[in-house]
Amino acid sequence: MCLSRQMRRLMNKETEQSQKKQMVPDLRFREFEGELKKYNLSQLTKINQGLQIAISKRFTEKINNSFFYITNEFLREKSNKAYYIVDPPKSVICSESDILMTRTGNTGQVVTNVSGAFHNNFFKINYDKEKLDKNYLITFLKLYKTQCMILRYAGTSTIPDLNHSDFYRLEIFLPKLREQQKIANFLTAIDQRISLLKQKKAALEQYKKGLMQKIFSQEIRFSDDEGNDFPDWVEKKLGSIGTFLGGGTPSTSKHKYWQGDIPWVSSSDVEENSVNDLTISRYISKEAIKNSATKIVPKNSLLIVSRVGIGKLAVTKQSICTSQDFSNFTPKNDDAYFLGYLLLFNKNKLLSVAQGTSIKGFTNNDLKSLKLKIPCKEEQQKIADFLPAIDQSINQLTNQIDQTTQFKKGLLQRMFV
Numbered sequence: 001m002c003l004s005r006q007m008r009r010l011m012n013k014e015t016e017q018s019q020k021k022q023m024v025p026d027l028r029f030r031e032f033e034g035e036l037k038k039y040n041l042s043q044l045t046k047i048n049q050g051l052q053i054a055i056s057k058r059f060t061e062k063i064n065n066s067f068f069y070i071t072n073e074f075l076r077e078k079s080n081k082a083y084y085i086v087d088p089p090k091s092v093i094c095s096e097s098d099i100l101m102t103r104t105g106n107t108g109q110v111v112t113n114v115s116g117a118f119h120n121n122f123f124k125i126n127y128d129k130e131k132l133d134k135n136y137l138i139t140f141l142k143l144y145k146t147q148c149m150i151l152r153y154a155g156t157s158t159i160p161d162l163n164h165s166d167f168y169r170l171e172i173f174l175p176k177l178r179e180q181q182k183i184a185n186f187l188t189a190i191d192q193r194i195s196l197l198k199q200k201k202a203a204l205e206q207y208k209k210g211l212m213q214k215i216f217s218q219e220i221r222f223s224d225d226e227g228n229d230f231p232d233w234v235e236k237k238l239g240s241i242g243t244f245l246g247g248g249t250p251s252t253s254k255h256k257y258w259q260g261d262i263p264w265v266s267s268s269d270v271e272e273n274s275v276n277d278l279t280i281s282r283y284i285s286k287e288a289i290k291n292s293a294t295k296i297v298p299k300n301s302l303l304i305v306s307r308v309g310i311g312k313l314a315v316t317k318q319s320i321c322t323s324q325d326f327s328n329f330t331p332k333n334d335d336a337y338f339l340g341y342l343l344l345f346n347k348n349k350l351l352s353v354a355q356g357t358s359i360k361g362f363t364n365n366d367l368k369s370l371k372l373k374i375p376c377k378e379e380q381q382k383i384a385d386f387l388p389a390i391d392q393s394i395n396q397l398t399n400q401i402d403q404t405t406q407f408k409k410g411l412l413q414r415m416f417v
Contacts, residue, residue: 023173027414032179036417042168046126049103050118051092058083067093068116072105088117092124099125099138104161108150110141123167133177135184140172143416173417183415190408194401201397205273208390215383216345222382230379239368242331245301246364247322248293250284257292260285263318264294267309267325275340276391278303278314284321294321301330302340307361310354311347313340327364338380341387342372 023035050070059066062084069083093116094100100111100122111122112134118124127137140146149170154160174180214220223229249266250257263280271277289296297303297320305312306327315336322328331339343350353370354360374380 023417025175025415025417027411029179029182032175032182036173036175038171038173040168041170041172044128044132044172044174045168047123047164047167048091048126050120050122050124051088052120053085053088058085060084068114070094070100070111070114070116070118070122072102072119072121074114075102075106075109075111085117092117094118094124097134099127099134099141101125101141103163103167104154105159107154107160107162108141108147110138112138123162123164131174131177133180133184135188136180139184139187139412140416143412145416146170187408187411190404190411194404194408197397197401197404201394201401204390204394204397208387208394211390212341212345212387215387216342222379222386224378231376233373233375235371235373237368238329238370238372241334241374242329244364244367245295245297245328245330246293247295247297247324247326247328249323250288250292250294254288254291257284257288258282260288262286262289262296262321264321264323265303265314266323267305267307267312270303270305270309270312270314272312273344274391274395275302275313275315275337275344276388277395278316280320289321293324295328296321297328298330300336301328302336302343303328304343304350304367306363306367307359310360310362311351313344315340327362327367329367333377334374335377335380335384337384337388339372339374341383342374346372 023038025036053069058069060081060083062068063086066084066086067088069085071083073079073081073083095115096113098112100114100118102109102111102121103123104121125137127134141150150162150167151160153166153169154162175183211220218233221229250264252258260283262284264282264284265278265280266282269279269281271279284294288294297316299316299318301316301320303314303316303320303322304327305325307325309325329336329339349372350370351360353366354362355366375383
């Protein structure tokens with residue numbers, strides 16, 4: 001047998017083994033075994049498009065014989081628009097048990113647990129309930145791999161459009177119905193865990209917002225260790241209680257500038273709505289400082305993003321350098337964390353000193369004239385000790401959400417073929 005024929009046979013054998021291996025998921029519940037069966041969705045589902053109704057024939061309030069009209073507007077976060085249409089055909093009416101999927105525009109978004117009449121931008125997916133579990137099918141449609149295939153079939157035009165035949169081409173490797181249900185129930189429990197964590201985080205953020213409102217409006221006041229009231233707050237200009245330093249970016253073409261041990265941050269390293277979250281991802285050398293506009297900002301200074309990401313805040317826990325997108329404030333006697341929370345609460349007032357049209361920004365001089373009511377340092381420190389504890393709890397919940405989301409992502413990659 002010639003060498004090329006032997007190689008072809010070996011390659012064919014490897015391909016068969018690889019395909020066979022792909023028919024079994026990497027991760028599985030113990031009581032299930034055997035290969036999964038491959039289907040095209042044409043063998044398991046039947047789809048139909050919705051109905052396009054002119055805006056002039058839509059109602060903004062529910063009337064007799066009207067149905068909620070499910071459009072792309074429904075998918076937009078925090079949208080408060082709602083439309084209703086009268087006497088739609090039965091073919092475009094869906095119940096909460098049905099599955100819808102956008103076929104054009106933001107193609108591939110899956111919608112369920114909503115009733116009404118659906119727009120022409122949607123497919124309703126009827127499926128074989130003896131072979132497919134609803135939640136398993138929804139999870140399959142949301143898989144990264146499936147979404148990539150949907151977008152590929154929909155095309156790369158300005159408005160992607162998935163047609164019936166391309167939807168039916170999608171392939172699914174299917175376990176028995178009982179295994180599908182167990183997988184779907186397990187993933188649903190993880191989703192419920194993520195949802196609960198998000199609710200807790202939102203509630204804690206709302207609690208923090210309410211507390212800051214009461215603290216900085218002086219509705220709530222702290223007392224000294226002996227229970228005595230602190231003095232009244234005094235209005236001061238920011239420039240009168242500390243000094244400002246600008247930032248700068250060393251030349252990126254000089255590699256030795258970026259091989260030092262001095263922390264350097266850009267505006268993207270600062271998180272929104274906090275004064276504690278600061279990521280240090282790059283370090284510069286002393287030579288870089290000598291040859292650029294950046295300056296060393298002392299520990300316990302307040303970093304104020306003055307251009308890109310304007311208004312974000314962070315406090316330095318060590319000496320640091322920043323990009324040119326910062327106004328860096330070092331207080332003489334006041335607490336940097338307190339001032340950070342005070343400016344976070346007064347963000348609108350902070351942004352009011354910004355100048356420019358398309359790109360807003362402020363200079364150190366703009367900030368120097370900013371007037372704020374400030375308590376004595378002892379009360380500042382009590383406030384600065386109190387609020388970070390809430391931020392820490394919020395950060396812990398954020399980490400739990402991220403970890404659980406990553407855990408689910410890993411499961412999906414291993415439980416689905």
